[in-house]
Amino acid sequence: MKRSVERHPDVFGDELPDVQQIKQKLGGLRVYTRKCNQNFLDELDARIDEIERTYEKCGNAAQVQSIQGYLTTLCCWCYNDYLEDRFEGAEAKWPTDLKLDIADRFPDLVSADTASLKPSIGAGWLVLLGQFLQATEHVVRKAFTEPVVVQITDVKMSREGSIHFDFSKFDHCLDQLLRRIDLDSKRTCAKCGHKGDIVRKKDKANVLCTHC
Ligand SMILES: [Zn+2]
Ligand SMILES: [Zn+2]
Known part of the structure; x- marks a missing residue:
C-alpha cells in the first residue's frame, strides 16, 4: 500500500494514512486506519479480500468458515x-x-x-x-x-x-x-x-x- 501511494499520489493522495491497528478477528484480517483517502480504503479492502481468501500458513485458497463453532481460514x-x-x-x-x-x-x-x-x-x-x-x-x-x-x-x-x-x-x-x-x-x-x-x-x- 505504501508503494502504491508513493507511485500514484494522484490517486491515493500524497499522505500516508495512520494505521491504528492490524489484527485477526473472526477469522478475517482487520486493518484500522484514521480517516483517509477513499481510493486508499478501496484498494486496502481489495487487498484484504485477497488475503482473506488465502490460508495464512500454506498460501492455498481458503475461505473464512465456521469449523466446530469458531471462525477460521484453513484450506x-x-x-x-x-x-x-x-x-x-x-x-x-x-x-x-x-x-x-x-x-x-x-x-x-x-x-x-x-x-x-x-x-x-x-x-x-x-x-x-x-x-x-x-x-x-x-x-x-x-x-x-x-x-x-x-x-x-x-x-x-x-x-x-x-x-x-x-x-x-x-x-x-x-x-x-x-x-x-x-x-x-x-x-x-x-x-x-x-x-x-x-x-x-x-x-x-x-x-x-x-x-x-
Ligand atoms: Zn493449507
Ligand atoms: Zn472434505
Whole structure:
C-alpha cells in the first residue's frame, strides 16, 4: 500500500494514512486506519479480500468458515491435517461424535417408543446436525402458547446431496431452521466438514471438498 501511494499520489493522495491497528478477528484480517483517502480504503479492502481468501500458513485458497463453532481460514488440506492430528485413532471424539444417537441425546425430538436413532450422514455434517437439533430442542421446550411436537424418524443424505429428515410429527415453526440446514449441508463437505460443493454423479449427488 505504501508503494502504491508513493507511485500514484494522484490517486491515493500524497499522505500516508495512520494505521491504528492490524489484527485477526473472526477469522478475517482487520486493518484500522484514521480517516483517509477513499481510493486508499478501496484498494486496502481489495487487498484484504485477497488475503482473506488465502490460508495464512500454506498460501492455498481458503475461505473464512465456521469449523466446530469458531471462525477460521484453513484450506481443506490443512483442515484435514488438523483433524487427523487432533482426533487420530479416536473417531468417537471426532466433531461432534460419530456415534451420535438422537434418541439418547435429544429424547424430546423422537417418539417415546424410539429406542435409538442414528443419523446416516457423513461425519462432516455432524456439527450442522448438532446445531439444528439443539435449536429444534430449544423451540420445542420453549413453546408456550401452543405445544410444539416434533418427532424425527430418520436423518440421511438425499439423492440431491442435501441433508434430509423424515418426521412422524412436524411443526411449521421449524421451516426456517430446516431451510437453513438444507442450504448449509449443500455447502459443507459431508466427509470432513470443510466448505464443499455438490458433486453430481449418475444417480446420486454428494457434497465434497477438494481434499475429499
Ligand atoms: Zn493449507
Ligand atoms: Zn472434505
